[in-house]
Amino acid sequence: MTKKIVIVGGVAGGASAAARARRLSEDADIIVFERDSFISFANCGLPYHIGGEIEDRDALLVQTPESMKARFNLDIRIQSEVIGVDAERQEVTVRELASGREYSERYDDLILSPGAVPIVPPIPGVDSESVFTLRNIPDMDRIIRKINIEAPRSAVVVGGGYIGIEMAEALIHRGIETTMVELANQIMPPMDPEMAVPLHQEMRRNGVRLQLSDALEKVEETAEGLELSMRSGRSLQTDMVILAIGVRPENTLATMAGLAIGEKGGIQVDRTMKTSQPNIWAVGDAVEVRDFVTGAPAQIPLAGPANRQGRIAADNIFDLHSEYKDTQGTGICKVFELSAASTGASEKMLVAQGIDYEKIYVHGADHAGYYPGATQVHLKLVFDPKNGRVLGAQAVGAKGVDKRIDVLATAIRGGMTVFDLEEFELCYAPPFGSAKDVINQAGFVASNLCRGEHAVCHAEDLPEFSDDVVLVDVRNPTEITVLGSIDGSVNIPVNSLRDNLDRLPKDKTLVVYCAVGLRGYVAYRMLKNLGYQVKNMTGGYTTYQMVKRIGQ
Amino acid sequence: MTKKIVIVGGVAGGASAAARARRLSEDADIIVFERDSFISFANCGLPYHIGGEIEDRDALLVQTPESMKARFNLDIRIQSEVIGVDAERQEVTVRELASGREYSERYDDLILSPGAVPIVPPIPGVDSESVFTLRNIPDMDRIIRKINIEAPRSAVVVGGGYIGIEMAEALIHRGIETTMVELANQIMPPMDPEMAVPLHQEMRRNGVRLQLSDALEKVEETAEGLELSMRSGRSLQTDMVILAIGVRPENTLATMAGLAIGEKGGIQVDRTMKTSQPNIWAVGDAVEVRDFVTGAPAQIPLAGPANRQGRIAADNIFDLHSEYKDTQGTGICKVFELSAASTGASEKMLVAQGIDYEKIYVHGADHAGYYPGATQVHLKLVFDPKNGRVLGAQAVGAKGVDKRIDVLATAIRGGMTVFDLEEFELCYAPPFGSAKDVINQAGFVASNLCRGEHAVCHAEDLPEFSDDVVLVDVRNPTEITVLGSIDGSVNIPVNSLRDNLDRLPKDKTLVVYCAVGLRGYVAYRMLKNLGYQVKNMTGGYTTYQMVKRIGQ
Numbered sequence A, B: 001m002t003k004k005i006v007i008v009g010g011v012a013g014g015a016s017a018a019a020r021a022r023r024l025s026e027d028a029d030i031i032v033f034e035r036d037s038f039i040s041f042a043n044c045g046l047p048y049h050i051g052g053e054i055e056d057r058d059a060l061l062v063q064t065p066e067s068m069k070a071r072f073n074l075d076i077r078i079q080s081e082v083i084g085v086d087a088e089r090q091e092v093t094v095r096e097l098a099s100g101r102e103y104s105e106r107y108d109d110l111i112l113s114p115g116a117v118p119i120v121p122p123i124p125g126v127d128s129e130s131v132f133t134l135r136n137i138p139d140m141d142r143i144i145r146k147i148n149i150e151a152p153r154s155a156v157v158v159g160g161g162y163i164g165i166e167m168a169e170a171l172i173h174r175g176i177e178t179t180m181v182e183l184a185n186q187i188m189p190p191m192d193p194e195m196a197v198p199l200h201q202e203m204r205r206n207g208v209r210l211q212l213s214d215a216l217e218k219v220e221e222t223a224e225g226l227e228l229s230m231r232s233g234r235s236l237q238t239d240m241v242i243l244a245i246g247v248r249p250e251n252t253l254a255t256m257a258g259l260a261i262g263e264k265g266g267i268q269v270d271r272t273m274k275t276s277q278p279n280i281w282a283v284g285d286a287v288e289v290r291d292f293v294t295g296a297p298a299q300i301p302l303a304g305p306a307n308r309q310g311r312i313a314a315d316n317i318f319d320l321h322s323e324y325k326d327t328q329g330t331g332i333c334k335v336f337e338l339s340a341a342s343t344g345a346s347e348k349m350l351v352a353q354g355i356d357y358e359k360i361y362v363h364g365a366d367h368a369g370y371y372p373g374a375t376q377v378h379l380k381l382v383f384d385p386k387n388g389r390v391l392g393a394q395a396v397g398a399k400g401v402d403k404r405i406d407v408l409a410t411a412i413r414g415g416m417t418v419f420d421l422e423e424f425e426l427c428y429a430p431p432f433g434s435a436k437d438v439i440n441q442a443g444f445v446a447s448n449l450c451r452g453e454h455a456v457c458h459a460e461d462l463p464e465f466s467d468d469v470v471l472v473d474v475r476n477p478t479e480i481t482v483l484g485s486i487d488g489s490v491n492i493p494v495n496s497l498r499d500n501l502d503r504l505p506k507d508k509t510l511v512v513y514c515a516v517g518l519r520g521y522v523a524y525r526m527l528k529n530l531g532y533q534v535k536n537m538t539g540g541y542t543t544y545q546m547v548k549r550i551g552q
């Protein structure tokens, strides 16, 4: 018997489900309803077309209704909003937006992939025509029109997540003075605050004015443009605002159909992407997933998961056993010349959920230091100190950040441990890596911690300068001259430590540190083996400075 | 009791063992004997200093005897060759190369890390001063001197492995006409021959004359330089020769000490790096390892394994339980603008060992096609069709090759399957990847094969044009005009297949193909579901052309 599949939403999750369904059955009736005029477009490319890197608007239209029809024989109905679901009768109600005509359509299986909606806070004036959100092609067109026609001199981006950062970069590329306002003390919320510090610096270096720990409270239209009032009491004059404070699951239909909805508004599904109602499936930004690492319910709006979930829903409609195995939230963002990426749990997430963890930092070269062009990768690794299981990783740098996080995402997916990282055999030739990659180094450091062979002290736990503790800076004097050091430290370069042991008391705790932790660790081992009480500051002065500058 | 550790060889394995030993014990006596004048240098950087990318020779000296002494309190004796081992008496005999003085030194533990020696075939004239090998700093200095003083116009590189390729690139950078002679029908021996085809093209595009399936048989010094005679009967005039046909384990001492030696000459060790004699350990290029995938004994001379093995030997000397878990042979080589990398088993290796496998090809973009600068990654995946276990991977492309192979190396290390690859969550934003990364796509394709949902035909098995088979090219006519197609194919673009079913017979086998396999697969699914007998050519016309050009 011919199956009739109705899909709501024709972009990442919906189009993937439709394509897979057709590949599984040549004779199924597959109808895709899309309220917009576009299907299968590259949401992720929108900021880059605004910024001008992607010159051709058509490049964003991965497939058109015509090409999808030709290739997959789909019945694609654009400008058609599904406004009702009757789960009992297996029927949806559709409104043709052009004509206003409404009709109903029966289904054997219904797949919801309605995505998410940008959050618009209920603040006065936010409905101004100069306040924008960015979710789809019409949103993008509106922003571009504003820029091209009105030539705004300044803009304020509210929200420092992926889209906010990409938009800030796009606006700067367009020569617009850009301010970013962010409620938290950091941008890039999936990362921990100290890891965002180099990103703050990079934003500022490129001309973005960053206003952290502040919030937009009021928008007023004035003769000159907009007047924004902030929670801090400050006010800002600007020509336009981009609101990018996050998205919430589009659950209107789901609620109407009586589907179970999670705490954060996501449609609840099982591992086959089935909702609480028979024959209704849901995928993409609209669904609640389980966090791969913590097992907690989560909303993680990313394109990869949406695409895969669409495929899985189609599989299960045709009785192929297929399960979605939770989301790690691997994500990356270009921040001007830097990239910032993360996977798995962040430290703050683990703290919030009361999960035991340990962490280390490694600041290593993306490829052999002796080959030209090497840059530093700042890598933070979070793991379970009891069994070494990798829980999460974050990296920031100019190059090779995606590679490290992809490898660590794979390690997390495979349930691997920091002891495994020691053994990873990664590509090495001078232009590409190091004989011991940053990841191996992170593995060594974390494994040493787990094995109790390396006692560390974290920058934020640095004991107040006290009589019981001696801070030993083992860098060279020139490094200290250039970069500064921690107040109250004694400087004894690692290579001359053995000649200066008399300067170190055995009855106090020594906290050693270097630039990144490596020489500090060599010093730690030496002193430990000599019977001193000693700890090494993980990540060295580099991490120390990041921690000290949190929120700046 | 103070341990006395003697180490032979002061570079990758030896220096790492020495450093780790000191970190484990402050009071051990650690003596490093190195017959050369340099320790801890970057072997891997030698070709790049010859080529001029690494300008500063000192950059190659990662550590000097002085710095290693200062940091690790080692007794480093350079220009000191260990010429004898008495395993019974736990003693080595050392010759000071400058003075000729010989003396013996007792050890509690002996670590051998003598490396490997370039293979020099026993052919007439090979001892000419204009024939070079490259292993260490003096070798490099000799080559540079030749180039700087004699300004050779032409050079012949014999051997197309990593070092041969890097040297060819270096010589071209120095403006020297370069010919590469290789006995096999391909360069980059760890890869399969069809994967080397783009590398051959890249070498030629950059001016290297490539002479495959040929061998050097005689060298004669003439008034003009060298006259080389080849097995093919050809002869070549040149000014210098770089011999880079591989290395053999340096096992002189090991043999002398009566250690067990493997078939290919490597010192046999257990997983703790212990040799067949008590208190003698061996690491690095000199040892025989086990192949991680096949379990077969192997010689895999790479820096990462050497470094890690050094650390492990030191650990075990101090009774820390530490095991070396076999070598995958993950390797990468820059080939002008391309990079070529591989991990795990190649197809030819599996064929040679009679191991069952299946393979697929994916040719995907390194990042989203709609974001500028995307280039193609050619990825070959080899796996066990019974359980989906990933056995090996090879990739060639301009960008993102190291990333893909590192992820796949991690997957292999974790014993993961092609089904896992479908689920990998990798970094995606337009400048870095795709919502479905090349690796996910490879996972989909391979998983479909394993599940019997995708019947493929390999380019080399393409049936001779016969009445029982219809070849269907589903690309667009313009692609065929530009790139050509396979003789005897019918062209029906995938998007118009449904309208042309009458042109396809149901009683014959249809072999469909497109550019890379994706549209061929869509066509395959459609036709299969319609009851046709059909196969898709994996990797499409791109792989077909690579296979057809093997050996060219």
Ligand SMILES: Cc1cc2nc3c(=O)[nH]c(=O)nc-3n(C[C@H](O)[C@H](O)[C@H](O)COP(=O)(O)OP(=O)(O)OC[C@H]3O[C@@H](n4cnc5c(N)ncnc54)[C@H](O)[C@@H]3O)c2cc1C
Pocket (backbone or CB within 6 Å): A008, A009, A010, A011, A012, A013, A014, A033, A034, A035, A036, A043, A044, A045, A046, A047, A080, A081, A082, A083, A113, A114, A115, A116, A134, A135, A136, A162, A163, A250, A253, A283, A284, A285, A286, A301, A302, A303, A304, A306, B428, B429, B430
């Ligand atoms: C600017 C921007 C940049 C992004 N960058 C990245 C990135 O770099 N990496 C990444 O992984 N992710 C990125 N994302 C997120 C990614 O695009 C989403 O995770 C993904 O598109 C979600 O797919 P989906 O199918 O759930 O929703 P969508 O792709 O949003 O599709 C939902 C569709 O359903 C339609 N719809 C909703 N309700 C109805 C209805 N009742 N009737 C008919 N149609 C309806 C909507 O019009 C919409 O077209 C970005 C998103 C945006 C907006």
Ligand SMILES: Cc1cc2nc3c(=O)[nH]c(=O)nc-3n(C[C@H](O)[C@H](O)[C@H](O)COP(=O)(O)OP(=O)(O)OC[C@H]3O[C@@H](n4cnc5c(N)ncnc54)[C@H](O)[C@@H]3O)c2cc1C
Pocket (backbone or CB within 6 Å): A428, A429, A430, B008, B009, B010, B011, B012, B013, B014, B033, B034, B035, B036, B043, B044, B045, B046, B047, B080, B081, B082, B083, B113, B114, B115, B116, B134, B135, B136, B162, B163, B250, B253, B283, B284, B285, B286, B301, B302, B303, B304, B306
């Ligand atoms: C040109 C070149 C490029 C390379 N590129 C790469 C690359 O890109 N990636 C990669 O992974 N690997 C690369 N390698 C391989 C890598 O350098 C080796 O795998 C690694 O150095 C092996 O370490 P080892 O300690 O076993 O040997 P070595 O590093 O060679 O050290 C052995 C040392 O022992 C000394 N020695 C030997 N016998 C005695 C004795 N009897 N007494 C005293 N001293 C002795 C030798 O003089 C030598 O210095 C490259 C090698 C070369 C030569």
Ligand SMILES: CC(C)(COP(=O)(O)OP(=O)(O)OC[C@H]1O[C@@H](n2cnc3c(N)ncnc32)[C@H](O)[C@@H]1OP(=O)(O)O)[C@@H](O)C(=O)NCCC(=O)NCCS
Pocket (backbone or CB within 6 Å): A010, A011, A012, A013, A015, A016, A017, A019, A020, A023, A039, A040, A041, A042, A043, A044, A045, A062, A063, A303, A307, A311, B361, B362, B363, B435, B436, B441, B444, B445, B448, B516, B517, B518, B521, B538, B539
């Ligand atoms: C365009 C779109 C509909 C394509 O969906 P799709 O056909 O499922 O995906 P792809 O084109 O990547 O093809 C994947 C299929 O081809 C197969 N395939 C991929 N490469 C192949 C190859 N070289 N050989 C054989 N088969 C191949 C895969 O197995 C998979 O098929 P399966 O699911 O039946 O196993 C969907 O990706 C889309 O709408 N994208 C734009 C929207 C979007 O994702 N936005 C957010 C990101 S910006």
Ligand SMILES: CC(C)(COP(=O)(O)OP(=O)(O)OC[C@H]1O[C@@H](n2cnc3c(N)ncnc32)[C@H](O)[C@@H]1OP(=O)(O)O)[C@@H](O)C(=O)NCCC(=O)NCCS
Pocket (backbone or CB within 6 Å): A361, A362, A363, A435, A436, A441, A444, A445, A448, A516, A517, A518, A521, A538, A539, B010, B011, B012, B013, B015, B016, B017, B019, B020, B023, B039, B040, B041, B042, B043, B044, B045, B062, B063, B303, B307, B311
């Ligand atoms: C220079 C050389 C002797 C260094 O050896 P090493 O000290 O073992 O290696 P590294 O400098 O990378 O340091 C690694 C150690 O520092 C620790 N470490 C690394 N980064 C750290 C950090 N950020 N914080 C704390 N500890 C750190 C590791 O845990 C490891 O110690 P362990 O083995 O006791 O666990 C050796 O690598 C060498 O000779 N290299 C040149 C030769 C060579 O490899 N050639 C071939 C490639 S071109």
